[in-house]
Amino acid sequence: MAEITRKRTGEFLRELFAILLASPTGLPAREALHQLAARVTLSPYEADNYESGGRRFEKIVRFATVDCVKAGWLIKEKGTWSVTDEGRQALVTFPEPDTFYRRAVKLYAEWKASQPNADTSDTLAGVFKPADEVSDDLDTSAKAVSVTFDEAEEQAWSEISTYLRAMNPFEFQDLVADLLRAMSYHVSWVSPPGKDGGVDILAWPDPLGTRPPRIKVQVKRQQQAVSVDGLRSFMAVLGDDDVGLFVCTGGFTKDAEYEARTQEKRRVTLINLDKLFDLWVEHYERLTDHARRRLPLRPIRFLSPLT
Numbered sequence: 001m002a003e004i005t006r007k008r009t010g011e012f013l014r015e016l017f018a019i020l021l022a023s024p025t026g027l028p029a030r031e032a033l034h035q036l037a038a039r040v041t042l043s044p045y046e047a048d049n050y051e052s053g054g055r056r057f058e059k060i061v062r063f064a065t066v067d068c069v070k071a072g073w074l075i076k077e078k079g080t081w082s083v084t085d086e087g088r089q090a091l092v093t094f095p096e097p098d099t100f101y102r103r104a105v106k107l108y109a110e111w112k113a114s115q116p117n118a119d120t121s122d123t124l125a126g127v128f129k130p131a132d133e134v135s136d137d138l139d140t141s142a143k144a145v146s147v148t149f150d151e152a153e154e155q156a157w158s159e160i161s162t163y164l165r166a167m168n169p170f171e172f173q174d175l176v177a178d179l180l181r182a183m184s185y186h187v188s189w190v191s192p193p194g195k196d197g198g199v200d201i202l203a204w205p206d207p208l209g210t211r212p213p214r215i216k217v218q219v220k221r222q223q224q225a226v227s228v229d230g231l232r233s234f235m236a237v238l239g240d241d242d243v244g245l246f247v248c249t250g251g252f253t254k255d256a257e258y259e260a261r262t263q264e265k266r267r268v269t270l271i272n273l274d275k276l277f278d279l280w281v282e283h284y285e286r287l288t289d290h291a292r293r294r295l296p297l298r299p300i301r302f303l304s305p306l307t
Helices: 006-021 029-039 056-070 085-093 097-113 143-166 169-182 228-235 254-262 273-282
Strands: 074-077 080-083 186-190 201-204 214-220 242-248 267-271
Touching (some): 006 029, 029 143, 056 143, 143 273, 169 186, 169 201, 228 242
Parallel strands (some): 242 267
Antiparallel strands (some): 186 201
């Protein structure tokens, strides 16, 4: 007798999508799974752990989300899961859990068949078996690689983001200045402790500061997102020939992002924690040894899932 069916997996997925849709910016995977576990009644089998480690319920959901990602219904980025417009539509189009998951599996199969050197011998971890069951032999599937990759990325980003958010504010400010130097900008001033008049860093395209634009940077190491009023306060200190960079670990509200995107008189770029980290990685080789010690990174190579 099958312990977990397509229908049951579809129930998990539809409830997961409902949780994610309630959070427009998505949720960290662990938080989403925690909320899902609280909203469904797990059988003893689902709540049990695998011998290799990890609760069976979480593995079932994680493996099923691989189908959803390849179906274009779900996005995973730095451990955060969010539902796409296609995923939102799929919830409406396929209201039955069974058909919802079957459609995701079909789209995954189509994606897999389109890959170079596609091998159909391990068809979808057993989900196309005649019986209405999902194979429990999860570790033999190519999906195991995707799940391992996702979990590694989640763990890494959790540690990195926690580290940056806990950094001393002035150390974090120096980190941003170091990044600008690695990007070939010339930092002429970094605010010392105390009132800064709304500007934390000044930089120029050339060493003497003779060529515009002058770059004014405000750096905020805080949990809450910057509001549109906070952004306008920063834009008030920008001159006609200035470019503004606003760096905030807490990100920016939708209104603030819209304001920056549609601004005609003031040029301003918003940099959240994700973007800051991506820039740090991109320019890591150009950082000085002293700068790298502020946020030291070491790549670890392991088998990557197909993209």
